[in-house]
Amino acid sequence: MSEIDKIDRQEDIPIMSKREATVLLSRVFQGLFHTLELSSDSGSQLLPSCGAEACLSKEQRRDCWGLRAGESMESIYKVSRQIKQKEHSLYNALRSIYHDSLFVAEIAALWPRLPLLANLRCGLWYSQHFYDVCYFKSTDGHNGNWSFNVTRLNLHVAELAAQKGGCIIVDATRKGKRFPDSMSKTLPIWACVINRALADLRKSLDENPNHLKPEEDFLDSEENSLRRHSLDWDCQLHLPIWVSETEKNNIVNRLDTWVEDLKNCGANLIPLAQMLRKPLRTLWVSQKTVIWLNEIVDTETLDFTPIFLVSASQPVSCSQRMTDAEFSWSYIPGAADDEESWARGLTPSLFWKHVYELLDDGPADCNRKVAVLVERDRVYRALRGQVAPQVRMKSGRELSVPADCPPGASFASNLHLGKIIPLSDSFDLRNLDTNDLSDSRCSDNASHSRLEEREVPALMDVISQNMDSVSLNQTNGHPPDKVPGIHWIGSTGLAVGASTCCQVDSLRKVVDCVLDVSSTGWTSSSSCEDSDLHLPIVGSKFDRHSLESHLPEAIKFAREKLTNGLSIFICCQDGEDISVCVCLAILLSCFDSAGKFCNGSLDRRTISKAEVRQSLILLASFHSGARPSRGCLKQVYNYLKNLQ
Known part of the structure; x- marks a missing residue:
């Protein structure tokens, strides 16, 4: 007598564990599915579930209740994964x-x-006027x-x-x-x-x-x-x-x-x-x-600063189907989160430059167009000496050049990316009106900080009162000229920024030396072996000791140039992580506790984590975009600790 017959006759069934009950239930469903398949193949009518088992032979019944359950469950899992991947396209x-x-x-x-700010990194996708x-x-x-x-x-x-x-x-x-x-x-x-x-x-x-x-x-x-x-x-x-x-x-x-x-x-x-x-x-x-348009509050009348x-996203627990005039699509709440898993190399700025081109033709051609745009942008930056890593997919294969994009230099000559403003010819974003919401307001989706409108204060005004009166003034250092993307650390003669700033024609007018710590480096006709140094440092996710192993050479270069009264521009791929950590190590190694440049060695100086943290906060007060990773900061501290 089968288990189904026992249930139908309400006979006693031995107490079973949760796992045994799950297996039994899965076998029941598999038996019903198998019965329907046999009935469909034979062209007969669908059989009632209560008599389905009687129509099966002994071998068919054994297959129905045996090993096929695991195989069918795996196929159901695959189908559910395919549905989820399709919804999250x-x-x-x-x-x-x-x-x-x-x-x-x-x-x-x-x-x-009121200025519009993006909370990194998800929020950066939801506007082009940040x-x-x-x-x-x-x-x-x-x-x-x-x-x-x-x-x-x-x-x-x-x-x-x-x-x-x-x-x-x-x-x-x-x-x-x-x-x-x-x-x-x-x-x-x-x-x-x-x-x-x-x-x-x-x-x-x-x-x-x-x-x-x-x-x-x-x-x-x-x-x-x-x-x-x-x-x-x-x-x-x-x-x-x-x-x-x-x-x-x-x-x-x-x-x-x-x-x-x-x-x-x-x-x-x-x-x-x-x-x-x-x-x-x-x-x-x-x-x-709910906001009533006739009752919009005036922020000036509030007794607080709002x-x-x-x-940005709708508070729904799962994707919802939506339609417009031409296409239907599944709405994903918080779709911009975890961009590495879905963006395929697309960036917020690149998306907003081609937003209508990507969306107007529907989902059928979207992946191909994104691949074309990403590869064109990569080659465009690579031919100009900028950092342009190859995009890799989950399978481990590199993103290949689309068929309609000839490789190499001939590919760059056929670019149609709209009007691209070189960095040297770009306008000063700090002079724009707050109310200006035109497309020219922000060419890269998020402009440089407007907080640098005021003069850069002396570094002695930034360190708290618990430290002695300090002055990190560099006697012969260059004044902090306003160059987009270059952040001067007080009057120390040190500046931090992205490697794209090396393409500015007027760079040599404001800095004397360049310390490039990006993984690929940059090319410039004005570069000099004596005044410039390239150290191929990669992030801590790729090499946990890359930064620490290159810090001695970087600090030696900085100490030599600062001794001669020369200014140094430290740059990396984004100007937010590796270059910030290198600058932090230079500040802690070449400046004493009183904040004065020290030409000698600081081997006897004991540097604590609190002092590293204070120096990082000081550096971030001049460069609001500084976001060093935990792994790179750990390498800086380990290097300084080994010097003691």
Whole structure:
């Protein structure tokens, strides 16, 4: 008697484990599927399930309940994977990004005077008019893992909000939530810690008013004093309503510790205290938020400086089918997240340059067009000496040149990428009006930081009071000329940036030497063996000791040039990771604890992790785009530790 007959007759069945029950259930379904297949092949009518087993022979029944179950389950898994891959295709991802970008544009139009910022890296895909970028990690807001990371202070965001009266930050999430944890908790924690630290600083500055210069737009000293010592300065933690009270209390208990960490990390908050009139506060906007157009709030009338957190994606747990005039497509919430898994080498700037070309022809030709654009852009940059790595697919094969793209130099001559502005002829993005939303506003999807509009202060003004009065002035160093993409570290004679800046014709007018630490290097007719040095350093993901092994040669080169009063431009592929770490190692190796250039060796000096962290914060105050990886920072510390 079969198990099905026992169930039908309600006879007792021995107690079985969960695994045995799963196997039994799978065999039942496999038997039914096999019966239907036999009935279909024989041309007979579909048999009722209760009598299906009686129509099978003994051998067929054994095959039905035997080894074929595992084989069929594997095929079902493959089918489900194929369905998921089809729903998360490249066209669906790009179409979803464009769909969400329309919502971002609507929100940005409500407050056109506020700058639009992208939270890296997902948020960078959702607009082509970003004013700047920031980096708030969701992991710093995960439940039980709350933290305030002093190596990612994002002070340029607070200063920009103070200058413009607020800002708008864009991000997205794939998890079906309305907001990612970076917006729900990381950013509110950051704003609260900044407000509390500024409140303590304002109190100390009121006791010593000589340390604070009144702002030009506050001519009345009484009004300026009232601004500094405001009694209603909000220091409370403001979290969204969906964060539980238990989690909120746990975060509040840690705020004082984070404020002390901010005070002791070496960051200079005095310029921010001068600019910020009202405390920072986060506001949340999603596609489910109802905003009455006749009741748009004027940010000037608020008693705080608003930071609008815009979640671009719709809060759905799975993909949804959508249609337009020509094509149907599956909407993917937070489609821009984890771009390495789907973008196929496409970048946000390249996407927005060819957005209509990629989307208008539908999903059938999208993959081929992306391959053509990526390869053309790679060859275009490679022929100009820029870093252009070959794109590799998951199978391990390199992305081949499309059939309609001749390889080599002849390929570059046939490019049709629209108007490409050389870096040397590009306009100064800092002179653009905030309200300008034309296509010429940002040619690379995110412009350089506007916070460098003010003069670069001396490095002694950036180091906190817990360090002795320091002066990292380089006697014969070049002044910090405004060159797009080059970030001068005070007046030390050191500058950091991307290797693309080496193509600027006027580079030699502002720097004397170039230390190129990109993996491929750059070519220039004006390069000189004596004044330039190329060290092929790769990221920590590819080689965990590449940076550490090249640091002795880099520091030797820097010490020699700085001794002769020459300035050095340190560049890497993106100007954010390896070049920042090399500059950090030079600062710690060639400058003493008093901040003065030291021509001798610093072998006897003990360098702690706290000092490395303070120097990194100092460097980031001049280069807001500095985002060194953990692996590279570890190599810098290991090298400095071995010198002791």
